[in-house]
Amino acid sequence: MKMMINSIQKSVIRIHTLSRASVCRGLSSVSGPKVCVVGGGPAGFYTAQQLLKARQDAVVDIYERLPVPFGLVRFGVAPDHPEVKNVINTFTQTAHHDRCSFHGNVNVGKDVSIEELRQAYHAVVLSYGAEGNRSMGILGENLPGVFSAKDFVGWYNGIPANKELCPDLSCETAVILGQGNVALDVARIILSPLDMLKKTDITQHALEALATSRISRVLIIGRRGPLQIACTIKELREMVNLPNTRADMLLSDFEDIGETLKDLPRPRKRLTELLIKALNERNDKAEKSWSFRFCRSPVEVLAASDGKRAAGIRLAVNKLEGSGESVRAVPTDKLEDVNCGIIISSIGYKSIPIDPAVPFDHRRAVVPNDTGRVQDVSGLYCSGWVKRGPTGVIATTMNDSFDTARVLLQDMDTGKLDLSIKKPGAQAIAALLQTRGVRTVSFTQWEKINAEEERRGKPHGKPREKLLDVEDMLKIAWS
Structure with a gap:
C-alpha cells in the first residue's frame, strides 16, 4: 500500500513539473x-x-x-x-x-x-x-562643427553609432537651436562642473573631452517668444541653479510680459516667473553663462575663412503674430550674425x-x-x-x-x-x-553586459561604464 501511494505521489509531481515546464517555455504551444x-x-x-x-x-x-x-x-x-x-x-x-x-x-x-x-x-x-534627425534646411548645415542634438546626446550617452563623433569643444561660444528639454540637457551637460558628472554614467570619452572644454557661453535659440518656450519647469530650474553659471538674457525680450502674466495657465505662469527671476538675478562671479535668445530663426551656417568648418550662424529676427501657444513666428528683414565654434540643432527627432x-x-x-x-x-x-x-x-x-x-x-x-x-x-x-x-x-545575456558595465564603472565611482562597441557587447553576452 505504501509503495502504491509513493508511486501516485511521484506521478503527481512529474505531471506538475511538466506543467511548469510548459509555462516556462513561454506557452509557445x-x-x-x-x-x-x-x-x-x-x-x-x-x-x-x-x-x-x-x-x-x-x-x-x-x-x-x-x-x-x-x-x-x-x-x-x-x-x-x-x-x-x-x-x-x-x-x-x-x-x-x-x-x-x-x-x-x-x-x-x-x-x-x-x-x-x-x-x-x-x-x-x-x-x-x-x-532620424530633422533637417534645418539651411545652407551650411552639413559643415563640420554642426551636430544634431540626437547625435550629441548619443555621444555622451554611449550610443555605439555616435562613439566617433569627437565634437571640438575648444571654442568659447556654443549655439543650440531649439528650446525644449533636450536643448537644455545639452546646455547643462556642456556647462556642468566636472564633479557633477564624474559620478554619473556619462561616457568616459565625453567626460575627458568636457574636462578640456573651453566653452564658457551657451546661447539657446528659439523662433518664438518667452511665453512659448518648450522646456519644462524642472529643466529650467536646473539651468537656473547650475553652479558657476549665470543667465544672460536680453531685457527687450521680456517687454510687456508682466501684463499678460496673471492670465496665463498655472504651468506656463510658473515657467515664465522662473524665467523673469533668472533675468533679474545676477551672479557676476560666475565664469560661464547661458542665455535664451527669443524670436530668432536660423538662416545660414557661416563657414570659417577656409570654408572647412562652421564659425558662426546667421539668424533672422522674427515678429510674433497671434497669441498664446498658437502664436506664429514670422521672419523680418533684420538679420543677426553670431560667432560660435559649435552648433547643435535640437529641432526634433523623427x-x-x-x-x-x-x-x-x-x-x-x-x-x-x-x-x-x-x-x-x-x-x-x-x-x-x-x-x-x-x-x-x-x-x-x-x-x-x-x-x-x-x-x-x-x-x-x-x-x-x-x-x-x-x-x-x-x-x-x-x-x-x-x-x-x-x-x-536574450535578456539573461544582456544581464551579462549589464554586470560588465557595472564592474567597469566601479573603480571610477560610476554606476556603470557603458560598452560602446556592439562587437564587444556580443562577445560578453555570448561568453
Whole structure:
C-alpha cells in the first residue's frame, strides 16, 4: 500500500513539473495570442507590460536592433538624471515575466521582415521610436562643427553609432537651436562642473573631452517668444541653479510680459516667473553663462575663412503674430550674425520607415494610424514616438502605449483579431534568423553586459561604464 501511494505521489509531481515546464517555455504551444513588439525602448516595454497584465494567456516577444534594451531611457535620459532611469527596474520585471522574451541584436526590416513577423504572430506592434534627425534646411548645415542634438546626446550617452563623433569643444561660444528639454540637457551637460558628472554614467570619452572644454557661453535659440518656450519647469530650474553659471538674457525680450502674466495657465505662469527671476538675478562671479535668445530663426551656417568648418550662424529676427501657444513666428528683414565654434540643432527627432510593407507618412514622419491601429494593415499596431511623433516625456509614452495595448486587447475580445488561428511566434522567427546567420541576445545575456558595465564603472565611482562597441557587447553576452 505504501509503495502504491509513493508511486501516485511521484506521478503527481512529474505531471506538475511538466506543467511548469510548459509555462516556462513561454506557452509557445498554447493557443493564446502571440504578440510581437518591435523596439525595446519605453514604448515597447510599456505596451508589453499592459498586454501581459490584461491577458493571462498572452505571449509577448520584444525584438530590439541593439544587443541592449531600454532605448531612450539608456541613451536619451541625461546622465545627471539617474532618478528618471529607475523605470528600468519596471522594464526588467516585464522582461523576466514567464510569458515575455527579449530578442536583442535583431534588425527588423533587414534581418526579418514585417510580413514574416505578421505571419508568425497574431499582432505586431511597432514601437521603434525616432532615430532620424530633422533637417534645418539651411545652407551650411552639413559643415563640420554642426551636430544634431540626437547625435550629441548619443555621444555622451554611449550610443555605439555616435562613439566617433569627437565634437571640438575648444571654442568659447556654443549655439543650440531649439528650446525644449533636450536643448537644455545639452546646455547643462556642456556647462556642468566636472564633479557633477564624474559620478554619473556619462561616457568616459565625453567626460575627458568636457574636462578640456573651453566653452564658457551657451546661447539657446528659439523662433518664438518667452511665453512659448518648450522646456519644462524642472529643466529650467536646473539651468537656473547650475553652479558657476549665470543667465544672460536680453531685457527687450521680456517687454510687456508682466501684463499678460496673471492670465496665463498655472504651468506656463510658473515657467515664465522662473524665467523673469533668472533675468533679474545676477551672479557676476560666475565664469560661464547661458542665455535664451527669443524670436530668432536660423538662416545660414557661416563657414570659417577656409570654408572647412562652421564659425558662426546667421539668424533672422522674427515678429510674433497671434497669441498664446498658437502664436506664429514670422521672419523680418533684420538679420543677426553670431560667432560660435559649435552648433547643435535640437529641432526634433523623427521616425524613419522600417519596412516597405508598412505605410509611412513622410511629412509627419509617423506611421499613419487610428488610435494605434496602423492604417490599412490588419494586425499591425504602433505605440510611442512612431505613433504620435517625438513629443512628451516618458510618462507620456507610458500612457500612449497603454492606449495602444487597450485597442489591441479590444480587437482580440471583439474577434477583429482572429485568435483561432494557431501562430508559431518566436519559434518560427528563431528558425528564420538561424538560417540567415543572425544570433540573438536574450535578456539573461544582456544581464551579462549589464554586470560588465557595472564592474567597469566601479573603480571610477560610476554606476556603470557603458560598452560602446556592439562587437564587444556580443562577445560578453555570448561568453
